[in-house]
Amino acid sequence: MRHIAIIGSGPAGYYSAEAAQKKYGEDVAVDIIDRLPVPFGLIRTGVAPDHQSIKAVSRRYEKTNLGNNVRFVGNVTVGEDVSVEELQGLYDAVVLATGAPHDRALDIPGSDLPGIFGSAAFVGWYNGHPDFKDLEPPLDATSVAIIGNGNVALDVARILAKTEDEFAGSDIVGHALERLKRSKVEQITFLGRRGPHQIAMTPKELGELGKLERARPYVDADDFPDIGDDAMLEPGMRKSVTHLRDFLTADSEDEKPLRINFDFFAMPIEVQGDGKVEKLIVEKTALDREMRSSGTGERYELDCQMVVSCIGYRTPPIEGVPYEHGRGRFANSEGRILPGLYCVGWARRGPSGTIGTNKPDGFAIVDAIAEDIGSGGNKEGRKGLDRLFDERGVEAVTFRDWKKIEEAEIARARDGSPREKFTDIADMIAARD
Structure with a gap:
């Protein structure tokens, strides 16, 4: 079994998870970790609100999350709740899909x-x-x-x-x-x-x-x-x-x-x-x-x-991860940063390309991971992450929780609008209960 952690639940993260599913079938477990309790990153908070047809791509990402081998882990801040170094110890591969926010x-x-x-x-x-x-x-x-x-x-x-x-x-x-x-x-x-x-x-x-x-x-x-x-x-x-x-x-x-x-x-x-x-x-x-x-x-x-x-964006640095300050992205060679550590999407190439550009990028990084890790090792993956969360009192948000949050947003929408988003994290957390 291969264990992969993806940090960031935007297009680059979900296309990478989809690629891992297609590459390995059931022989992979992917955890998509995000700071917010809600998924989809740029699709939710970057794409213009009057461009609903573009936002509809999130339905494709939902299908990825419905498989047993992909899990959304929201409301978790990497660098505070868990470090990149700790994730590297738990997973065969850690992929930074943090975008350029x-x-x-x-x-x-x-x-x-x-x-x-x-x-x-x-x-x-x-x-x-x-x-x-x-x-x-x-x-x-x-x-x-x-x-x-x-x-x-x-x-x-x-x-x-x-x-x-x-x-x-x-x-x-x-x-x-x-x-x-x-x-x-x-x-x-x-x-x-x-x-x-x-x-x-x-x-x-x-x-x-x-x-x-x-x-x-x-x-x-x-x-x-x-x-x-x-x-x-x-x-x-x-x-x-x-x-x-x-x-x-x-x-x-x-x-x-x-x-x-x-x-x-x-x-x-x-x-x-x-x-x-x-x-x-x-x-x-x-x-x-x-x-x-x-x-x-x-x-x-x-x-x-x-x-x-509106002159461009940059990826925020993460302690311990090599970074190119001039380009505002992680230092990498075709997505490889360090052994077991990768980046994809804007975090890899800088803020360029469309949402769809992230699909071949995600598939390419999974091919690189397959080349590097082979059949995988003896890493704990999500079991080890859950154990750390229990020890530290970290309460992660699941995809099932997100669906409850989404239902609440739809219920509070004004006439003609698909949803009224919660803008406070505490309100998001409360909506899942």
Whole structure:
């Protein structure tokens, strides 16, 4: 029998567990350990609440958990309740699937002013993550700056711009919806260092921006290269750029109360304000032949009262695990960190790729484990972990417990919503009883 512990219950963790099931059949026991009492990680608290079709992938992960050889172990903090070293002593393989839940720092003067938020925090706030339930974004702001030109930036803008009716069918948490209903935002500005041909926005998500009830996107025609250059783009990027060009030709009489601006070739260099965010100092950029951006020295001011930085994420270090600080991920060679210790997903490669990218990643790491451990050893696995928990009074949450929590969330949902998430861990624990 092989014993595998996976730390993290997001897509990378569950795809790795599924791969282990398919590789070994009943000759494996997998424990998926998570700090929260609820599973699915990024699917629950990262994917936009109005993208329910994407969240539906969690049903696939549920099937993995229904097998006798995969167990969810929630409400357990690795590093406090049990160490990585202890897990290595109990399991043939320990896989770090912790993702990249921390924001990459916005390292410019004034970035510590109130009114600045990383996207992990802001997205966590409207998605019901317990760590960010008490966030207080100043939605009395009339102007918001969003730094970044990727899909997370699009999600943030769309959530800020939607009407209450447009949230029908979503699982945005109630406290965020109430605040957004009273929002005073009139202008949202995307700031990106490069141009339209270098965005990381996918066609579907970008197209949604042009269909909002009370908001309209605006792009400067001078930021575009010749339209003939679009033919050199790969198909997905070409579709995204077509959406941007469509924003140029939208009916000029179709004015809406909220304006969404795309400021390309724009690099924020300082945040200014008297005790809170009041403006961004932005430097215009230019691209070299390798499409790298650099400042031109030309600067302008952007008045704003709130900033959301969507410039990337990093994996939090774990004591005793080699770490690449420059890349914000665990130091590894094709997922191998140390003998018996592995990483997968964003913890392995950094925050890149889609949810589906984690599937081949998970299967590859299980192949590496199979190559390394063969038929397994004499490790105790989950029996040893349960013994440690009994000794330490650690009360883990099971998948059956999670289903009770989920039932309670469904029961307390507002009309038209699939659920109303608990945002307090104590409430989650209480709901299982």
